[in-house]
Amino acid sequence: MAVYSTNEFRSGLKVMLDNDPCTIIENEFVKPGKGQAFNRVKIRNLKTARVIERTFKSGDTLEGADVVDVEMQYLYNDGEYRHFMMQDTFEQYQADAKIVGDAALWLKDQDMCTVTLWNDAPLAVTPANFVELEIVETDPGVRGDTSGGGGKPAKLATGAVVRVPLFVQQGEIIKVDTRTAEYISRVKE
Amino acid sequence: MLDRIRAFFAKRGVLEVETPLLSHASGTDPQLAFFTADYHAPPSTHTLFLQTSPEFAMKRLLAAGSGSIFQICKAFRNGEAGRFHNPEFTILEWYRVGFTLADLMDEITALFDDLFEGTLDLTVRSAYATVFAQYTGLDALTFSHQAYCEVAQRENLHDAINLCGDNHALWLDFLFSFCVQPHLGHNALQLIYDYPACQSSLARIKADNSSVTERVEAFIHGIELGNGFYELAYAPEQNARFEKEIATRAREKLPPAVKETRLIAALASGLPDCAGVAIGLDRVLMLLMKASAIADVVSFDISRA
Numbered sequence: 277m278a279v280y281s282t283n284e285f286r287s288g289l290k291v292m293l294d295n296d297p298c299t300i301i302e303n304e305f306v307k308p309g310k311g312q313a314f315n316r317v318k319i320r321n322l323k324t325a326r327v328i329e330r331t332f333k334s335g336d337t338l339e340g341a342d343v344v345d346v347e348m349q350y351l352y353n354d355g356e357y358r359h360f361m362m363q364d365t366f367e368q369y370q371a372d373a374k375i376v377g378d379a380a381l382w383l384k385d386q387d388m389c390t391v392t393l394w395n396d397a398p399l400a401v402t403p404a405n406f407v408e409l410e411i412v413e414t415d416p417g418v419r420g421d422t423s424g425g426g427g428k429p430a431k432l433a434t435g436a437v438v439r440v441p442l443f444v445q446q447g448e449i450i451k452v453d454t455r456t457a458e459y460i461s462r463v464k465e
Numbered sequence: 466m467l468d469r470i471r472a473f474f475a476k477r478g479v480l481e482v483e484t485p486l487l488s489h490a491s492g493t494d495p496q497l498a499f500f501t502a503d504y505h506a507p508p509s510t511h512t513l514f515l516q517t518s519p520e521f522a523m524k525r526l527l528a529a530g531s532g533s534i535f536q537i538c539k540a541f542r543n544g545e546a547g548r549f550h551n552p553e554f555t556i557l558e559w560y561r562v563g564f565t566l567a568d569l570m571d572e573i574t575a576l577f578d579d580l581f582e583g584t585l586d587l588t589v590r591s592a593y594a595t596v597f598a599q600y601t602g603l604d605a606l607t608f609s610h611q612a613y614c615e616v617a618q619r620e621n622l623h624d625a626i627n628l629c630g631d632n633h634a635l636w637l638d639f640l641f642s643f644c645v646q647p648h649l650g651h652n653a654l655q656l657i658y659d660y661p662a663c664q665s666s667l668a669r670i671k672a673d674n675s676s677v678t679e680r681v682e683a684f685i686h687g688i689e690l691g692n693g694f695y696e697l698a699y700a701p702e703q704n705a706r707f708e709k710e711i712a713t714r715a716r717e718k719l720p721p722a723v724k725e726t727r728l729i730a731a732l733a734s735g736l737p738d739c740a741g742v743a744i745g746l747d748r749v750l751m752l753l754m755k756a757s758a759i760a761d762v763v764s765f766d767i768s769r770a
Contacts (some may be wrong), residue, residue, distance in 0.1 A: 283544065305547025308646075308667045309682070309692045309745075311496055311638035313545070331624040331643070334544070 277338040282315040282332050290322075290343040297341035297394045305334065317360035322392065322399055324385045325377075335365070341394065344407075345402075349392045350383045354357065358383065360391050371398040379403045382454045403454045409433050410449050410464050412428070466580060466750055467537060473579055477572075479533045479559060484522030486539060487513040490725035492521075492691070493710035494666065495717060498696060500552075506595030514723070515541040517745055519558050520667070521728045524696070527560055528731035535559035537746070548758045549688060549748060552767050560741035566695040567739040570656050573683055573693065577654045580749065586653035587683070593660050593677070596636075600645045604666045605661050606676050608633040613640070620644055622715060634663040649684035657682045667706075668694035674731035685752055700732035 280291060285303040298319045307313035310332070313334035320327050322343065348360040348369070357370035358380070369391060373380065377399050382403035383389060390402040414430035427439040430450075438452055440459045451460040471481065480491055491499045491514035498514040516522070518540050526534060540556045561569060574588045597605035601616050613636050617625040622643055631633040649655045658681045662670055665678035679695030697703055707724050750762045760766040 283546070286547075305545070305550055306642050307545060307547075307550065308638055308642055309689055310494070311642070312635055314639065314642060316643070329621070329638075331622060331628065333628055356692065443564070 279337045290341040291338040292341045376401045482534045491722045492517040493722040495713045525731040528736045544605035555746040562739045564740040588654040590656045642646040647687040655684045698736040
Protein backbone atom coordinates (compact mmCIF):
# COMPACT_ATOMS: atom_id res chain seq x y z
CA MET A 277 0.00 0.00 0.00
CA ALA A 278 1.14 3.53 -0.70
CA VAL A 279 2.72 5.68 1.99
CA TYR A 280 1.53 9.26 2.44
CA SER A 281 3.48 12.18 3.84
CA THR A 282 1.84 14.92 5.95
CA ASN A 283 1.77 17.31 3.00
CA GLU A 284 -0.32 14.77 1.05
CA PHE A 285 -2.91 14.53 3.84
CA ARG A 286 -6.09 15.79 2.25
CA SER A 287 -9.65 15.62 3.41
CA GLY A 288 -10.97 12.15 2.56
CA LEU A 289 -7.59 10.38 2.37
CA LYS A 290 -7.73 6.94 4.01
CA VAL A 291 -4.75 6.01 6.15
CA MET A 292 -3.78 3.50 8.83
CA LEU A 293 -3.29 4.92 12.34
CA ASP A 294 -2.67 2.73 15.39
CA ASN A 295 -3.68 -0.29 13.25
CA ASP A 296 -7.12 1.13 12.49
CA PRO A 297 -8.32 2.51 9.17
CA CYS A 298 -8.99 6.24 9.39
CA THR A 299 -10.02 9.07 7.15
CA ILE A 300 -8.43 12.51 7.23
CA ILE A 301 -10.89 15.30 7.93
CA GLU A 302 -8.67 18.34 8.26
CA ASN A 303 -4.95 19.05 8.08
CA GLU A 304 -3.45 22.31 9.31
CA PHE A 305 0.19 23.23 8.71
CA VAL A 306 1.65 24.91 11.80
CA LYS A 307 5.14 26.34 11.72
CA PRO A 308 6.89 29.00 13.75
CA GLY A 309 9.14 31.12 11.51
CA LYS A 310 12.24 29.84 13.25
CA GLY A 311 11.09 26.47 14.45
CA GLN A 312 9.91 22.97 13.73
CA ALA A 313 6.99 22.49 11.33
CA PHE A 314 4.04 20.44 12.56
CA ASN A 315 0.81 19.20 11.08
CA ARG A 316 -2.25 19.19 13.30
CA VAL A 317 -4.58 16.62 11.80
CA LYS A 318 -8.21 15.81 12.51
CA ILE A 319 -8.87 12.15 11.82
CA ARG A 320 -11.95 9.96 11.98
CA ASN A 321 -11.40 6.37 13.03
CA LEU A 322 -13.56 4.44 10.55
CA LYS A 323 -14.08 1.54 12.95
CA THR A 324 -15.36 3.57 15.88
CA ALA A 325 -16.40 6.73 13.99
CA ARG A 326 -14.61 8.72 16.70
CA VAL A 327 -12.84 11.91 15.68
CA ILE A 328 -9.43 12.53 17.19
CA GLU A 329 -6.76 15.19 16.78
CA ARG A 330 -3.16 14.20 16.29
CA THR A 331 0.03 16.12 15.73
CA PHE A 332 2.81 15.06 13.38
CA LYS A 333 6.18 16.49 12.50
CA SER A 334 5.89 17.72 8.95
CA GLY A 335 7.23 15.07 6.60
CA ASP A 336 6.16 12.15 8.81
CA THR A 337 4.29 9.44 6.94
CA LEU A 338 1.35 7.12 7.41
CA GLU A 339 0.53 4.02 5.45
CA GLY A 340 -2.49 4.23 3.19
CA ALA A 341 -5.53 2.12 4.06
CA ASP A 342 -7.24 -0.05 1.48
CA VAL A 343 -10.66 1.46 2.06
CA VAL A 344 -13.26 1.94 -0.66
CA ASP A 345 -16.91 2.94 -0.73
CA VAL A 346 -19.02 0.65 -2.89
CA GLU A 347 -22.67 0.93 -3.91
CA MET A 348 -24.46 -2.28 -3.00
CA GLN A 349 -27.97 -3.60 -2.77
CA TYR A 350 -29.20 -4.63 0.67
CA LEU A 351 -30.66 -8.12 0.38
CA TYR A 352 -31.92 -9.44 3.71
CA ASN A 353 -31.27 -9.97 7.40
CA ASP A 354 -30.71 -13.57 8.52
CA GLY A 355 -30.96 -12.62 12.19
CA GLU A 356 -27.23 -12.47 12.78
CA TYR A 357 -25.89 -10.91 9.60
CA ARG A 358 -27.21 -8.56 7.00
CA HIS A 359 -26.36 -9.39 3.43
CA PHE A 360 -25.36 -7.03 0.64
CA MET A 361 -24.69 -7.59 -3.05
CA MET A 362 -22.54 -5.82 -5.63
CA GLN A 363 -24.69 -4.89 -8.60
CA ASP A 364 -22.16 -5.69 -11.31
CA THR A 365 -20.44 -8.84 -10.02
CA PHE A 366 -23.28 -10.20 -7.82
CA GLU A 367 -20.63 -10.79 -5.20
CA GLN A 368 -22.17 -10.87 -1.72
CA TYR A 369 -20.92 -9.52 1.59
CA GLN A 370 -22.27 -9.97 5.11
CA ALA A 371 -22.05 -7.55 8.02
CA ASP A 372 -23.04 -7.95 11.67
CA ALA A 373 -25.03 -5.46 13.73
CA LYS A 374 -21.90 -3.78 15.07
CA ILE A 375 -20.75 -2.88 11.57
CA VAL A 376 -24.18 -1.92 10.25
CA GLY A 377 -24.88 0.25 13.28
CA ASP A 378 -27.57 2.89 12.97
CA ALA A 379 -27.84 2.28 9.23
CA ALA A 380 -30.06 -0.68 10.22
CA LEU A 381 -32.84 1.81 11.02
CA TRP A 382 -33.09 2.77 7.36
CA LEU A 383 -32.35 -0.43 5.44
CA LYS A 384 -35.25 -1.87 3.51
CA ASP A 385 -34.85 -5.07 1.48
CA GLN A 386 -33.69 -4.36 -2.11
CA ASP A 387 -32.69 -0.74 -1.36
CA MET A 388 -29.31 0.59 -2.46
CA CYS A 389 -26.77 1.73 0.12
CA THR A 390 -23.05 2.40 0.47
CA VAL A 391 -20.84 -0.26 2.01
CA THR A 392 -17.34 0.78 3.07
CA LEU A 393 -14.89 -2.06 2.50
CA TRP A 394 -11.56 -2.33 4.29
CA ASN A 395 -9.27 -5.00 2.87
CA ASP A 396 -12.39 -6.29 1.07
CA ALA A 397 -14.41 -6.74 4.28
CA PRO A 398 -17.34 -4.51 5.29
CA LEU A 399 -16.31 -1.79 7.73
CA ALA A 400 -19.38 0.44 7.77
CA VAL A 401 -22.73 0.83 6.05
CA THR A 402 -24.25 4.16 5.03
CA PRO A 403 -27.87 4.29 3.92
CA ALA A 404 -28.94 6.38 0.94
CA ASN A 405 -29.49 10.04 1.86
CA PHE A 406 -33.21 9.68 1.18
CA VAL A 407 -35.25 6.54 1.75
CA GLU A 408 -38.95 5.77 1.32
CA LEU A 409 -40.50 3.75 4.13
CA GLU A 410 -43.95 2.73 5.27
CA ILE A 411 -45.45 3.98 8.52
CA VAL A 412 -46.46 0.95 10.59
CA GLU A 413 -47.61 2.76 13.69
CA THR A 414 -48.77 6.30 14.47
CA ASP A 415 -51.66 7.99 16.28
CA PRO A 416 -54.61 8.82 14.03
CA GLY A 417 -54.47 12.40 12.81
CA VAL A 418 -57.30 14.89 13.31
CA ARG A 419 -59.11 16.26 10.26
CA GLY A 420 -58.14 19.83 9.41
CA ASP A 421 -54.64 19.66 10.76
CA THR A 422 -51.98 21.06 8.48
CA SER A 423 -48.26 20.53 8.45
CA GLY A 424 -47.77 23.57 10.66
CA GLY A 425 -48.30 21.92 14.05
CA GLY A 426 -45.86 20.11 16.29
CA GLY A 427 -46.24 16.74 14.61
CA LYS A 428 -46.34 13.28 16.15
CA PRO A 429 -44.03 10.28 16.31
CA ALA A 430 -44.39 7.61 13.65
CA LYS A 431 -42.77 4.19 13.65
CA LEU A 432 -41.50 3.00 10.28
CA ALA A 433 -41.24 -0.51 8.84
CA THR A 434 -37.52 -0.65 9.64
CA GLY A 435 -38.03 0.30 13.29
CA ALA A 436 -36.94 3.94 13.01
CA VAL A 437 -39.14 6.56 14.70
CA VAL A 438 -39.45 9.99 13.07
CA ARG A 439 -41.68 12.98 13.71
CA VAL A 440 -44.32 13.47 11.02
CA PRO A 441 -47.06 16.08 10.52
CA LEU A 442 -50.40 15.26 12.11
CA PHE A 443 -52.16 14.60 8.78
CA VAL A 444 -49.89 11.71 7.85
CA GLN A 445 -51.58 8.36 8.44
CA GLN A 446 -50.57 4.82 9.33
CA GLY A 447 -49.94 2.73 6.21
CA GLU A 448 -48.68 5.67 4.18
CA ILE A 449 -45.22 5.76 2.67
CA ILE A 450 -43.01 8.71 3.49
CA LYS A 451 -39.66 10.04 2.33
CA VAL A 452 -37.06 10.58 5.08
CA ASP A 453 -33.64 12.21 5.13
CA THR A 454 -31.45 9.58 6.81
CA ARG A 455 -28.74 12.08 7.79
CA THR A 456 -31.07 14.06 10.04
CA ALA A 457 -33.87 11.50 10.55
CA GLU A 458 -36.34 14.14 9.36
CA TYR A 459 -39.57 13.71 7.48
CA ILE A 460 -39.46 15.20 3.97
CA SER A 461 -42.79 14.38 2.31
CA ARG A 462 -45.46 11.79 1.64
CA VAL A 463 -44.86 9.53 -1.34
CA LYS A 464 -47.78 9.01 -3.68
CA GLU A 465 -48.29 5.42 -4.74
CA MET B 466 -0.23 48.94 2.20
CA LEU B 467 3.06 49.05 0.26
CA ASP B 468 2.72 52.81 -0.32
CA ARG B 469 2.18 53.37 3.39
CA ILE B 470 5.20 51.29 4.32
CA ARG B 471 7.42 53.17 1.86
CA ALA B 472 6.14 56.51 3.13
CA PHE B 473 6.73 55.38 6.73
CA PHE B 474 10.40 54.63 6.07
CA ALA B 475 10.95 57.62 3.78
CA LYS B 476 9.83 59.87 6.64
CA ARG B 477 12.35 58.17 8.92
CA GLY B 478 15.21 58.39 6.47
CA VAL B 479 15.58 54.65 5.95
CA LEU B 480 16.93 53.78 2.50
CA GLU B 481 15.09 51.29 0.30
CA VAL B 482 17.41 48.65 -1.18
CA GLU B 483 17.20 45.66 -3.46
CA THR B 484 19.39 42.57 -3.11
CA PRO B 485 19.60 39.40 -5.24
CA LEU B 486 16.95 36.71 -4.83
CA LEU B 487 19.43 34.14 -6.16
CA SER B 488 22.59 33.53 -4.19
CA HIS B 489 25.53 31.16 -4.39
CA ALA B 490 25.03 30.37 -0.69
CA SER B 491 22.00 29.28 1.30
CA GLY B 492 20.62 29.68 4.75
CA THR B 493 21.80 26.96 7.11
CA ASP B 494 18.78 26.93 9.45
CA PRO B 495 17.71 23.27 9.63
CA GLN B 496 14.08 24.45 9.94
CA LEU B 497 14.09 26.27 6.60
CA ALA B 498 14.13 24.33 3.36
CA PHE B 499 15.45 26.19 0.32
CA PHE B 500 14.76 26.05 -3.41
CA THR B 501 17.69 25.52 -5.74
CA ALA B 502 18.14 26.55 -9.36
CA ASP B 503 20.73 25.58 -11.97
CA TYR B 504 22.81 28.43 -13.31
CA HIS B 505 24.25 27.58 -16.74
CA ALA B 506 27.44 29.43 -17.52
CA PRO B 507 29.03 27.13 -20.09
CA PRO B 508 31.12 25.16 -19.68
CA SER B 509 30.10 24.90 -16.05
CA THR B 510 26.85 24.77 -14.15
CA HIS B 511 26.43 26.17 -10.66
CA THR B 512 23.73 25.60 -8.13
CA LEU B 513 22.13 28.81 -6.93
CA PHE B 514 19.72 29.18 -4.04
CA LEU B 515 16.57 31.25 -3.83
CA GLN B 516 16.79 33.24 -0.63
CA THR B 517 14.76 32.20 2.42
CA SER B 518 15.09 35.83 3.55
CA PRO B 519 17.16 38.84 2.40
CA GLU B 520 18.98 38.88 5.72
CA PHE B 521 22.49 37.88 4.62
CA ALA B 522 22.67 40.26 1.67
CA MET B 523 21.29 43.14 3.70
CA LYS B 524 23.81 42.54 6.48
CA ARG B 525 26.58 42.68 3.89
CA LEU B 526 25.28 46.11 2.87
CA LEU B 527 25.21 47.18 6.51
CA ALA B 528 28.80 46.03 6.99
CA ALA B 529 29.72 48.01 3.86
CA GLY B 530 28.37 51.13 5.53
CA SER B 531 24.90 51.51 4.03
CA GLY B 532 23.33 52.85 7.21
CA SER B 533 19.69 51.98 8.03
CA ILE B 534 17.97 50.14 5.16
CA PHE B 535 14.70 48.42 4.30
CA GLN B 536 13.56 46.09 1.57
CA ILE B 537 10.28 44.65 0.29
CA CYS B 538 10.96 41.47 -1.64
CA LYS B 539 10.03 37.86 -2.25
CA ALA B 540 11.39 35.08 -0.08
CA PHE B 541 11.10 31.36 -0.73
CA ARG B 542 10.70 28.51 1.72
CA ASN B 543 10.35 25.05 0.29
CA GLY B 544 7.53 22.83 1.49
CA GLU B 545 5.70 25.50 3.47
CA ALA B 546 2.09 25.61 2.35
CA GLY B 547 -1.05 25.99 4.39
CA ARG B 548 -3.54 28.55 5.55
CA PHE B 549 -0.81 30.85 6.80
CA HIS B 550 2.02 29.72 4.53
CA ASN B 551 2.87 29.94 0.87
CA PRO B 552 6.30 28.78 -0.35
CA GLU B 553 6.77 32.12 -2.14
CA PHE B 554 5.86 35.11 -0.01
CA THR B 555 6.54 38.80 0.45
CA ILE B 556 8.81 39.99 3.20
CA LEU B 557 9.39 43.44 4.60
CA GLU B 558 12.79 43.47 6.23
CA TRP B 559 14.51 46.44 7.80
CA TYR B 560 17.65 47.19 9.80
CA ARG B 561 18.28 50.17 12.03
CA VAL B 562 21.85 51.10 12.83
CA GLY B 563 22.30 52.10 16.46
CA PHE B 564 18.90 50.73 17.51
CA THR B 565 18.50 48.45 20.51
CA LEU B 566 15.81 45.79 20.53
CA ALA B 567 13.62 48.12 22.62
CA ASP B 568 13.99 50.90 20.01
CA LEU B 569 13.08 48.40 17.31
CA MET B 570 9.95 47.34 19.22
CA ASP B 571 8.92 51.00 19.34
CA GLU B 572 9.31 51.27 15.59
CA ILE B 573 7.41 48.02 14.89
CA THR B 574 4.59 49.37 17.04
CA ALA B 575 4.60 52.69 15.16
CA LEU B 576 4.46 50.90 11.80
CA PHE B 577 1.50 48.74 12.83
CA ASP B 578 -0.31 51.74 14.32
CA ASP B 579 0.13 53.41 10.94
CA LEU B 580 -1.03 50.37 8.92
CA PHE B 581 -4.01 49.49 11.11
CA GLU B 582 -5.08 53.12 11.66
CA GLY B 583 -5.97 52.72 15.31
CA THR B 584 -8.24 49.69 14.81
CA LEU B 585 -6.03 47.66 17.13
CA ASP B 586 -5.89 47.93 20.90
CA LEU B 587 -2.73 49.09 22.64
CA THR B 588 0.36 47.04 21.86
CA VAL B 589 1.28 44.50 24.53
CA ARG B 590 4.87 43.56 25.31
CA SER B 591 5.58 40.32 27.16
CA ALA B 592 8.60 38.22 27.95
CA TYR B 593 8.56 34.72 26.44
CA ALA B 594 8.84 33.02 29.82
CA THR B 595 5.94 35.08 31.19
CA VAL B 596 3.43 34.09 28.50
CA PHE B 597 4.76 30.54 28.47
CA ALA B 598 4.13 30.21 32.20
CA GLN B 599 0.75 31.94 31.87
CA TYR B 600 -0.63 29.41 29.38
CA THR B 601 1.24 26.23 30.28
CA GLY B 602 2.36 26.73 33.89
CA LEU B 603 5.85 25.68 32.81
CA ASP B 604 9.26 27.29 33.15
CA ALA B 605 10.43 27.89 29.58
CA LEU B 606 14.05 28.36 30.56
CA THR B 607 14.51 25.19 32.60
CA PHE B 608 13.61 21.88 31.02
CA SER B 609 11.92 19.24 33.10
CA HIS B 610 10.89 16.24 31.03
CA GLN B 611 8.31 15.12 33.57
CA ALA B 612 6.65 18.52 33.99
CA TYR B 613 6.53 19.08 30.20
CA CYS B 614 5.00 15.61 29.65
CA GLU B 615 2.34 16.30 32.27
CA VAL B 616 1.29 19.47 30.46
CA ALA B 617 1.17 17.61 27.12
CA GLN B 618 -1.14 15.03 28.74
CA ARG B 619 -3.34 17.69 30.28
CA GLU B 620 -3.63 19.65 27.02
CA ASN B 621 -4.49 16.51 25.04
CA LEU B 622 -1.24 16.78 23.07
CA HIS B 623 0.12 13.31 23.83
CA ASP B 624 1.96 13.19 20.52
CA ALA B 625 4.43 15.72 21.92
CA ILE B 626 5.92 13.10 24.23
CA ASN B 627 7.08 10.90 21.37
CA LEU B 628 7.89 13.69 18.95
CA CYS B 629 9.92 15.88 21.27
CA GLY B 630 11.66 13.40 23.57
CA ASP B 631 14.45 15.20 25.41
CA ASN B 632 14.75 18.04 22.91
CA HIS B 633 14.00 21.22 24.86
CA ALA B 634 13.89 23.50 21.80
CA LEU B 635 11.43 21.15 20.07
CA TRP B 636 9.23 21.04 23.18
CA LEU B 637 9.18 24.83 23.24
CA ASP B 638 8.22 24.98 19.53
CA PHE B 639 5.46 22.44 20.13
CA LEU B 640 3.91 23.88 23.27
CA PHE B 641 4.32 27.49 22.16
CA SER B 642 2.65 26.74 18.79
CA PHE B 643 -0.35 24.93 20.24
CA CYS B 644 -0.83 26.28 23.78
CA VAL B 645 0.54 29.82 23.77
CA GLN B 646 0.50 31.37 20.30
CA PRO B 647 -3.28 31.05 19.69
CA HIS B 648 -3.81 33.35 22.70
CA LEU B 649 -1.38 36.07 21.65
CA GLY B 650 -2.36 39.46 20.28
CA HIS B 651 -6.09 39.48 20.81
CA ASN B 652 -7.08 42.45 18.61
CA ALA B 653 -3.71 43.96 19.40
CA LEU B 654 -0.12 43.69 18.38
CA GLN B 655 1.69 41.58 20.95
CA LEU B 656 5.47 41.60 21.00
CA ILE B 657 7.22 38.68 22.67
CA TYR B 658 10.84 39.23 23.70
CA ASP B 659 13.55 37.48 25.72
CA TYR B 660 13.40 34.20 23.83
CA PRO B 661 15.18 31.26 25.50
CA ALA B 662 18.81 31.00 24.38
CA CYS B 663 18.16 27.68 22.61
CA GLN B 664 15.83 29.61 20.27
CA SER B 665 18.30 32.35 19.45
CA SER B 666 18.87 31.82 15.70
CA LEU B 667 20.77 34.93 14.54
CA ALA B 668 20.19 37.01 17.63
CA ARG B 669 22.66 38.08 20.27
CA ILE B 670 22.61 36.39 23.64
CA LYS B 671 21.72 39.01 26.22
CA ALA B 672 24.79 40.50 27.87
CA ASP B 673 23.33 40.52 31.38
CA ASN B 674 21.43 37.22 31.19
CA SER B 675 22.84 34.37 29.12
CA SER B 676 19.67 32.27 29.39
CA VAL B 677 17.73 34.55 27.05
CA THR B 678 18.33 36.09 23.68
CA GLU B 679 17.76 39.50 22.06
CA ARG B 680 14.95 38.32 19.83
CA VAL B 681 11.41 39.64 19.37
CA GLU B 682 8.38 38.16 17.63
CA ALA B 683 5.18 39.96 16.64
CA PHE B 684 1.71 38.43 16.86
CA ILE B 685 -1.82 39.59 16.08
CA HIS B 686 -4.83 37.29 16.53
CA GLY B 687 -2.53 34.35 17.26
CA ILE B 688 -0.78 34.75 13.91
CA GLU B 689 2.97 35.14 13.84
CA LEU B 690 3.84 38.17 11.72
CA GLY B 691 7.51 38.76 12.15
CA ASN B 692 10.76 38.13 13.87
CA GLY B 693 13.44 40.60 14.91
CA PHE B 694 16.88 40.50 16.46
CA TYR B 695 19.47 42.63 18.05
CA GLU B 696 21.86 41.34 15.46
CA LEU B 697 24.72 39.03 16.18
CA ALA B 698 27.80 40.81 14.84
CA TYR B 699 30.62 38.66 16.14
CA ALA B 700 31.95 36.68 13.16
CA PRO B 701 33.43 33.69 15.04
CA GLU B 702 30.16 33.17 16.93
CA GLN B 703 28.17 33.42 13.67
CA ASN B 704 30.57 30.98 12.03
CA ALA B 705 30.19 28.55 14.92
CA ARG B 706 26.38 28.72 14.69
CA PHE B 707 26.55 28.07 10.93
CA GLU B 708 28.80 25.07 11.49
CA LYS B 709 26.48 23.74 14.16
CA GLU B 710 23.46 24.06 11.88
CA ILE B 711 25.29 22.46 8.97
CA ALA B 712 26.17 19.54 11.25
CA THR B 713 22.52 19.28 12.33
CA ARG B 714 21.43 19.25 8.68
CA ALA B 715 23.87 16.41 7.97
CA ARG B 716 22.67 14.45 11.00
CA GLU B 717 19.02 14.83 10.01
CA LYS B 718 19.85 13.99 6.38
CA LEU B 719 18.57 17.34 5.12
CA PRO B 720 19.85 18.81 1.84
CA PRO B 721 23.33 20.20 2.52
CA ALA B 722 23.59 23.97 2.84
CA VAL B 723 26.33 26.13 1.38
CA LYS B 724 27.75 28.36 4.07
CA GLU B 725 27.54 32.10 3.40
CA THR B 726 31.25 32.83 3.82
CA ARG B 727 30.79 36.31 2.38
CA LEU B 728 28.55 37.16 5.31
CA ILE B 729 31.18 35.88 7.76
CA ALA B 730 33.77 38.03 5.99
CA ALA B 731 31.43 41.02 6.14
CA LEU B 732 30.84 40.50 9.86
CA ALA B 733 34.58 40.17 10.40
CA SER B 734 35.12 43.49 8.67
CA GLY B 735 32.64 44.99 11.09
CA LEU B 736 28.84 45.00 11.25
CA PRO B 737 27.63 48.13 13.01
CA ASP B 738 25.51 47.52 16.11
CA CYS B 739 22.01 47.26 14.72
CA ALA B 740 18.60 45.70 15.15
CA GLY B 741 16.56 44.23 12.33
CA VAL B 742 13.20 42.62 11.76
CA ALA B 743 11.34 40.77 9.01
CA ILE B 744 7.57 40.96 8.64
CA GLY B 745 5.45 38.62 6.52
CA LEU B 746 3.42 41.08 4.47
CA ASP B 747 0.96 38.52 3.08
CA ARG B 748 -0.16 37.78 6.62
CA VAL B 749 -0.41 41.48 7.47
CA LEU B 750 -2.55 41.99 4.37
CA MET B 751 -4.68 39.03 5.44
CA LEU B 752 -5.37 40.72 8.77
CA LEU B 753 -6.03 44.10 7.16
CA MET B 754 -8.50 42.49 4.76
CA LYS B 755 -9.94 40.23 7.48
CA ALA B 756 -9.23 37.26 5.19
CA SER B 757 -8.94 33.77 6.63
CA ALA B 758 -6.15 32.41 4.43
CA ILE B 759 -3.13 33.67 2.52
CA ALA B 760 -4.64 32.21 -0.64
CA ASP B 761 -7.34 34.89 -0.36
CA VAL B 762 -4.89 37.81 -0.55
CA VAL B 763 -2.37 36.70 -3.19
CA SER B 764 -3.18 36.56 -6.89
CA PHE B 765 -2.38 32.85 -7.23
CA ASP B 766 -1.23 30.67 -4.36
CA ILE B 767 1.15 27.75 -4.94
CA SER B 768 -1.63 25.33 -5.86
CA ARG B 769 -2.61 27.67 -8.71
CA ALA B 770 0.76 29.29 -9.48
